[in-house]
Each structure stands twice: as structure tokens, then as C-alpha cells.
Amino acid sequence: MRVLLDTHPLLWFALDDPQLSAAAKAVIVDPANEKYVSPASWWEIAIKMSVKKYSLTVPHDVFFEAAITANGFLVLNIEPRHTAAIVGLPHHHKDPFDRLLIAQAIVEDIPLVSADTAFDLYPVRRVW
Numbered sequence: 001m002r003v004l005l006d007t008h009p010l011l012w013f014a015l016d017d018p019q020l021s022a023a024a025k026a027v028i029v030d031p032a033n034e035k036y037v038s039p040a041s042w043w044e045i046a047i048k049m050s051v052k053k054y055s056l057t058v059p060h061d062v063f064f065e066a067a068i069t070a071n072g073f074l075v076l077n078i079e080p081r082h083t084a085a086i087v088g089l090p091h092h093h094k095d096p097f098d099r100l101l102i103a104q105a106i107v108e109d110i111p112l113v114s115a116d117t118a119f120d121l122y123p124v125r126r127v128w
Contacts, residue, residue, distance in 0.1 A: 001027070001030075001032070001033045001034070001111070002033070002034045002036065002108070002110045002111075003027055003028075003033060003034070003035055003036065003110055003111050003112070003113050003127060004036045004037070004038065004076060004101060004104060004105050004108070004110050004111070004112050004113065005028070005035060005036065005037050005041070005073070005112075005113045005114075006041070006098070006101055006112055006113060006114035006115075006116060006119075007040075007041040007044050007045065007097065007101075008114070008115065008116075009024050009028070009113045009114060009115070010037055010041050010067065010073075011045070013025065013028050013067075013071065014063070014066075014067035014070075014071065019115075021115065021128050023127060023128060024113050024115075024127060024128055027113060027127050028071075028113065034074060035071070035072070035073045035074065035113075036073065036074045036075070036076040036108075036110070037068060037073045037074070037075060037076065038075075038076050038078065038100065038101055038104055039075065039077065039078055040078065040097045040100045040101055040104075041097070041101075042060070042064045043097070044097040045060065045064075046060055076104055076108065078100065078104070081107055082100065082103050082104045082107050083100070083103070085103035085104075085106055085107050086099055086100065086103045089102065089103060089106075089122070090121070090122070092118055092121035092122065093116075093118045093119070093121070093122075098116065098118070098119070101114075102119060102122050102124060105124040106122065106123060106124055111124065111125040111126065111127050112124050112125070112126050112127070113126075113127045113128070114126055114127075114128060115128050
């Protein structure tokens with residue numbers, strides 16, 4: 001199965017945070033699954049770090065390179081077809097990073113690993 005990780009499960013998995021649900025962790029550790037992360041996630045964290053809403057114990061680039069490589073995650077690059085899908089997306093969710101992840105999941109027809117129940121208002125399968 002192919003899945004797209006929301007920002008918080010990506011962080012929680014990489015940091016071994018107990019907030020990650022058992023179901024989400026099972027999907028992430030299953031070697032049969034292809035786990036994708038979006039550049040939107042590390043962009044979101046960079047912005048939060050720049051306004052002092054989030055911090056990491058190592059530099060941003062070091063953390064994300066290690067998190068992606070060490071866990072065998074794949075990068076789902078942002079493409080024009082992903083951003084085009086945002087144009088017609090209902091405004092159930094206001095966060096621009098989450099809206100991009102929703103659009104990517106819809107276009108790619110893959111589930112989103114996320115605790116965010118607002119994703120359920122869109123035609124995506126949410127794993128949590």
C-alpha cells in the first residue's frame with residue numbers, strides 16, 4: 001500500500017513520540033508499504049521554527065534528511081497537478097499545508113496517515 005504521511009506522524013515516528021497511534025505506526029513500519037512524505041511537511045516545520053512555534057534538537061535540514069533516509073521514506077514532490085487540485089477543494093480545512101497534502105492524496109489516490117479528523121471531510125482515506 002502507498003501512503004502519504006501528514007507532518008505530525010512524520011515527526012512523531014522520527015522522534016518515537018507515543019502520540020503516534022498503533023495503527024499509524026503499524027502502517028509506517030510495514031516494509032510492504034511505500035511511505036511518502038511531501039516537501040510541504042518540512043516547509044511547514046521550517047516556517048513554524050522561524051516564528052518560534054516549534055523547535056528541533058538538531059538543524060532542520062539534518063533532521064529531515066535523516067528522518068527520510070533512515071526510515072526509507074519516499075518524497076512525493078509537489079507537482080502542478082497537485083496544486084491545481086487545491087483550486088476546487090472545499091474550504092473545510094483552512095491550513096494551507098494540510099490542503100496541499102489533501103490535494104496530493106486525492107490526485108495520487110493514496111491514503112493519508114493523520115490524526116486530523118478534518119481530513120475526513122474530503123474524498124481521502126485517513127489512516128489513524
